Amino acid sequence: MGEKTDVWQGTLALxxxxxxxxxxxxxxxxxxxxxxxxSGDRLQLNYGTLYPALLKLxxxxxxxxxxxxxxxxxxxxxxxxxxxxxxxxxxxxxxxEQTTAILARFLTPAEEA
Amino acid sequence: xxxxxxxxxxxxxxxxxxxxDADFDAELASHVxxxxxxxxxxxxxxxxxxxxxxxxxxxxxxxxxxxxxxxTLPWLETLWQDIRFGLRILCKNPGYTAVAVLTLALxxxxxxxxxxxAQAALLRSWPAREPDRLARxxxxxxxxxxxxxxxxxxxxxxxxxxxxxxILAYSRxxxxxxxxxxxxxxxxxxxxxxxxxVLGIDAQLGRVFSAESRPDNEPGVVICDxxxxxxxxxxxxxxxxxxWLTNRGYTVLxxxxxxxxxxxxxxxxxxxxxxxxEYSSQELADRxxxxxxxxxxxxxxxxxxxxxxxxxxxxxxxxxxxPAIDKARNVALISERERLREAMVPTLILMTxxxxxxxxxxxxxxxxxxxxADARRKEVAMRLALGAGRLRLIRQLLTESLLLASLGAAFGxxxxxxxxxxxxxxxxxxxxEIGLDLHLDASVLAFTAAAALLSVLVFGLAPxxxxxxxxxxxxxxxxxxxxxxxxxxxxxxxxxxxxxxxLSVVLLTASGLVVRSLLYSRSLPxxxxxxxxxxxxxxxxxxxxxxxxRSAAFFNQVEEKAAALPGVRHAALERRVLLSDSGGGxxxxxxxxxxxxxxxxxxxxIKFNAVDGNYFRAIGTRLIxxxxxxxxxxxxxxxxxxxxxxxxxxxxxxxxxLGRQIVADGTACQIVGVVEDAKINSIHETPEPYMYFPFxxxxxxxxxxxxxxxxxxxxxxxxxLSEIQRVDRNVPVSVRTVHYLMKQAFWDDQMxxxxxxxxxxxGIFLGAIGLYGVVxxxxxxxxxxxxxxxxxxxxxxxxxxxxxxxxxxLAAIGAGIGLVASLAAMRLLSTMLYGVRxxxxxxxxxxxxxAILVALAASWIPxxxxxxxxxxxxxxxx
Numbered sequence: 001m002g003e004k005t006d007v008w009q010g011t012l013a014l015x016x017x018x019x020x021x022x023x024x025x026x027x028x029x030x031x032x033x034x035x036x037x038x039s040g041d042r043l044q045l046n047y048g049t050l051y052p053a054l055l056k057l058x059x060x061x062x063x064x065x066x067x068x069x070x071x072x073x074x075x076x077x078x079x080x081x082x083x084x085x086x087x088x089x090x091x092x093x094x095x096x097e098q099t100t101a102i103l104a105r106f107l108t109p110a111e112e113a
Numbered sequence: 114x115x116x117x118x119x120x121x122x123x124x125x126x127x128x129x130x131x132x133x134d135a136d137f138d139a140e141l142a143s144h145v146x147x148x149x150x151x152x153x154x155x156x157x158x159x160x161x162x163x164x165x166x167x168x169x170x171x172x173x174x175x176x177x178x179x180x181x182x183x184x185t186l187p188w189l190e191t192l193w194q195d196i197r198f199g200l201r202i203l204c205k206n207p208g209y210t211a212v213a214v215l216t217l218a219l220x221x222x223x224x225x226x227x228x229x230x231a232q233a234a235l236l237r238s239w240p241a242r243e244p245d246r247l248a249r250x251x252x253x254x255x256x257x258x259x260x261x262x263x264x265x266x267x268x269x270x271x272x273x274x275x276x277x278x279x280i281l282a283y284s285r286x287x288x289x290x291x292x293x294x295x296x297x298x299x300x301x302x303x304x305x306x307x308x309x310x311v312l313g314i315d316a317q318l319g320r321v322f323s324a325e326s327r328p329d330n331e332p333g334v335v336i337c338d339x340x341x342x343x344x345x346x347x348x349x350x351x352x353x354x355x356x357w358l359t360n361r362g363y364t365v366l367x368x369x370x371x372x373x374x375x376x377x378x379x380x381x382x383x384x385x386x387x388x389x390x391e392y393s394s395q396e397l398a399d400r401x402x403x404x405x406x407x408x409x410x411x412x413x414x415x416x417x418x419x420x421x422x423x424x425x426x427x428x429x430x431x432x433x434x435x436p437a438i439d440k441a442r443n444v445a446l447i448s449e450r451e452r453l454r455e456a457m458v459p460t461l462i463l464m465t466x467x468x469x470x471x472x473x474x475x476x477x478x479x480x481x482x483x484x485x486a487d488a489r490r491k492e493v494a495m496r497l498a499l500g501a502g503r504l505r506l507i508r509q510l511l512t513e514s515l516l517l518a519s520l521g522a523a524f525g526x527x528x529x530x531x532x533x534x535x536x537x538x539x540x541x542x543x544x545x546e547i548g549l550d551l552h553l554d555a556s557v558l559a560f561t562a563a564a565a566l567l568s569v570l571v572f573g574l575a576p577x578x579x580x581x582x583x584x585x586x587x588x589x590x591x592x593x594x595x596x597x598x599x600x601x602x603x604x605x606x607x608x609x610x611x612x613x614x615x616l617s618v619v620l621l622t623a624s625g626l627v628v629r630s631l632l633y634s635r636s637l638p639x640x641x642x643x644x645x646x647x648x649x650x651x652x653x654x655x656x657x658x659x660x661x662x663r664s665a666a667f668f669n670q671v672e673e674k675a676a677a678l679p680g681v682r683h684a685a686l687e688r689r690v691l692l693s694d695s696g697g698g699x700x701x702x703x704x705x706x707x708x709x710x711x712x713x714x715x716x717x718x719i720k721f722n723a724v725d726g727n728y729f730r731a732i733g734t735r736l737i738x739x740x741x742x743x744x745x746x747x748x749x750x751x752x753x754x755x756x757x758x759x760x761x762x763x764x765x766x767x768x769x770x771l772g773r774q775i776v777a778d779g780t781a782c783q784i785v786g787v788v789e790d791a792k793i794n795s796i797h798e799t800p801e802p803y804m805y806f807p808f809x810x811x812x813x814x815x816x817x818x819x820x821x822x823x824x825x826x827x828x829x830x831x832x833x834l835s836e837i838q839r840v841d842r843n844v845p846v847s848v849r850t851v852h853y854l855m856k857q858a859f860w861d862d863q864m865x866x867x868x869x870x871x872x873x874x875x876g877i878f879l880g881a882i883g884l885y886g887v888v889x890x891x892x893x894x895x896x897x898x899x900x901x902x903x904x905x906x907x908x909x910x911x912x913x914x915x916x917x918x919x920x921x922x923l924a925a926i927g928a929g930i931g932l933v934a935s936l937a938a939m940r941l942l943s944t945m946l947y948g949v950r951x952x953x954x955x956x957x958x959x960x961x962x963x964a965i966l967v968a969l970a971a972s973w974i975p976x977x978x979x980x981x982x983x984x985x986x987x988x989x990x991x
Contacts, residue, residue, distance in 0.1 A: 027143070027144075027147075028140065028144055029143075029144045029147045029148055030147075046169070046170065046171030047144065047148075047169050047170045047171065048170045048171035048172065048175060048176030048179065049171065049176075049179070051137070051140070051141075051176060051179070051180050052179045052180050052182070052183040055180060055183050055184060056119065056183055059118065059119035059122045059123065059183075060115035060116065060118060060119045061115055061118050061119075062115065070143075070147060072147070072150055074143055074146055074147055074150070075139070075143055076140075076143045076144075076147065077139075077140045077143070084115070088115075
């Protein structure tokens with residue numbers, strides 16, 4: 001996977017939201033590692049691209065951030081879902097499922113002919 | 114919603130750019146540290162771990178940049194930067210900025226003012242609900258179109274039409290409103306009861322006339338908001354009270370909403386009365402008296418064409434039913450769309466004229482911007498060399514132009530508002546209030562903004578593109594300041610100035626023609642002697658409750674008093690004053706025994722006046738043959754008439770006229786005299802038949818006493834007024850002088866001359882600035898060349914000639930183009946011109962000579978400067 005951020009932005013945002021939903025508050029680095037792990041290391045993202053995406057989500061009111069201490073006693077900025085964010089995860093996930101389902105119909109060979 | 118929130122936050126971020134940066138730097142640092150920690154834990158050396166962390170991040174600076182672009186709005190940020198930079202540049206060159214802004218303000222202001230006038234006079238729709246469905250009804254006759262209908266004809270149309278859901282009628286008059294001891298003239302409309310309901314207008318206070326009400330006993334009046342404030346201090350208890358109009362009391366029914374001043378542009382109505390309170394039912398049944406203007410409202414979904422078909426039928430039915438009166442007449446409908454289409458032609462002419470001025474202004478500013486751009490070639494080249502994109506550069510330069518235009522538009526609006534204040538002084542003289550409803554509104558602001566944007570495209574785009582094409586190497590090396598570099602730029606600048614001079618020649622030619630037309634109009638014979646000191650006293654004894662016998666006695670008494678006053682050469686009575694706003698229009702239907710009238714009509718309408726024996730002598734109308742009226746032409750004697758020359762030639766060409774008979778409104782009169790034609794309603798009317806009857810044989814309850822003073826009309830006026838007061842102080846008198854009437858009569862021509870003349874002056878003024886700019890710029894650029902020439906022995910005279918020659922060549926070519934363009938353009942003016950052909954060679958020669966003269970003056974200053982160049986110094990600075 002390259003830096004195709006245009007394809008990325010939407011999906012990356014959904015991944016981040018979904019991860020925050022299941023894991024609770026995370027800092028940027030932790031979130032990036034987590035996304036890689038969940039993808040089974042099949043995603044190799046530039047960690048830097050995560051931050052503008054997080055900023056966008058924050059500006060849109062889906063997540064909020066605050067400074068805290070990490071497990072290793074490092075100061076780090078933590079992100080967590082807002083109420084609006086929780087609603088957004090459900091909405092975006094449903095939309096995504098629908099999109100992939102439709103796309104799947106095009107990609108699998110037609111059964112009834 | 115989230116998108117909006119994000120946008121809002123990004124805009125807010127722009128105001129404290131540094132704050133977020135520090136926060137994100139800390140976040141990035143902690144990210145890298147944590148990643149490094151993990152690397153060390155996995156067994157890497159600290160340096161290697163940090164290197165890996167940075168690689169996975171994708172670069173510190175790249176991440177920061179991506180983050181920053183998301184945090185704020187980059188394009189808005191650059192725009193803001195451009196604006197600040199532009200403002201700095203403009204402030205650094207206050208002279209350049211002032212001239213450019215002033216030039217643009219003149220152009221934009223003039224356009225805004227003219228647009229406001231065009232909108233108020235031509236474009237604005239009826240002041241009514243759903244004005245698109247309103248349509249004016251007019252009568253078509255073999256003589257042309259007429260506005261006026263008789264009330265019975267109107268009633269028939271209103272009753273029979275099904276395509277129009279309502280038809281209203283109104284007739285305009287002037288009354289004297291008496292508040293306390295003072296009287297003032299007010300305009301009243303006599304209206305059909307459904308007037309307000311067809312328009313869809315309700316009172317702001319009280320009520321309007323209802324279509325059903327029959328106000329038999331108590332006459333009611335609706336007054337306009339302005340009069341309510343002016344005359345009654347906006348008295349909230351006025352409704353239900355009585356006010357005195359001319360000779361009767363009227364109950365105020367209601368106050369019309371603010372801004373509603375009737376249906377006639379430029380002549381605002383003060384109050385409205387139902388026809389039934391003013392006219393008896395017999396008078397309203399008179400099909401011959403046509404004084405009502407008629408407006409209809411189309412039923413929803415009915416097109417104007419469909420309504421026209423129906424009106425055609427109704428009109429023909431009327432003509433069949435009343436052949437004696439309505440023969441050959443039909444009814445036509447002018448829909449709102451058609452009215453607008455007709456209004457477009459004068460609007461376009463107006464806007465084109467004033468648009469030309471804006472074009473000249475833009476050309477001028479383009480010249481200035483080009484000159485400035487030229488001086489900035491090094492700066493631009495430097496920025497290009499440092500990696501600025503050309504588009505970015507064009508945007509920066511356009512932003513500067515936009516700033517200039519915005520400032521120009523702001524000052525232009527101020528200018529237009531100033532002109533607006535001047536507007537009442539520019540209105541023709543009148544006893545009652547006149548004037549267009551001019552005000553700034555959203556459409557005017559939109560127009561101004563559009564004009565400013567358009568000017569940016571005209572004056573800003575070309576220089577910006579030109580500048581961004583700057584060749585790096587030659588600019589940095591300081592080339593282009595030598596002899597003949599940048600030929601392309603020259604042609605373009607020269608073309609601009611050529612265009613300016615050509616345009617100003619066109620405008621000058623137009624003003625020359627209009628002024629000559631005015632001079633010609635002033636020399637036209639009027640049929641009376643305007644040099645005499647004539648004073649007109651308009652007498653309204655009916656207001657004081659006189660009947661016609663008492664009025665006649667009153668008039669005679671006043672005339673005798675006047676004739677007896679020292680300093681009075683003549684005194685005379687007349688019914689209508691020539692060339693005044695109440696001067697004509699009333700006609701009698703005349704049939705002529707033994708003469709066949711055109712189109713088989715039984716009679717023709719002919720305008721008339723009633724005058725007494727001294728009238729022709731007093732105003733100086735020449736008697737061609739026969740006699741004037743005498744005291745013998747009294748009510749008991751045989752009816753007589755004096756006719757105009759044109760009437761004599763029209764009906765009895767080459768024959769003896771004296772002693773013949775005409776029948777005017779059923780009364781046979783003998784022609785006893787023929788006088789020269791006089792102008793009845795306007796200076797430019799073609800002479801038409803006109804009749805005079807003896808004042809004594811045609812009594813009326815109003816009259817005008819004309820006094821010809823030997824000298825000092827002011828003192829005589831005062832004495833005359835007190836004489837009239839002594840006869841009866843209750844009779845209202847108003848005074849006019851021949852000077853006032855002349856001002857009124859020549860108003861249109863004078864305004865046209867003033868307007869076009871002002872444009873012409875503005876044009877040549879701007880042209881001069883433009884030419885000056887070009888020549889001065891050339892001198893700057895050629896200073897080294899001039900220095901060399903002088904070093905090689907050129908005299909100051911030669912340099913002067915060189916520079917002046919450049920200016921004059923441009924001016925001569927421009928004037929030539931302007932003359933050719935004028936030949937085509939002046940045809941548009943031909944309907945406005947009297948006594949001068951649109952191709953008048955004298956005017957053409959004059960305008961081009963003036964343009965060349967001004968060009969000479971404009972080139973003189975830079976030429977003198979060029980001639981005073983010190984060759985040593987100019988060579989050294991390069």
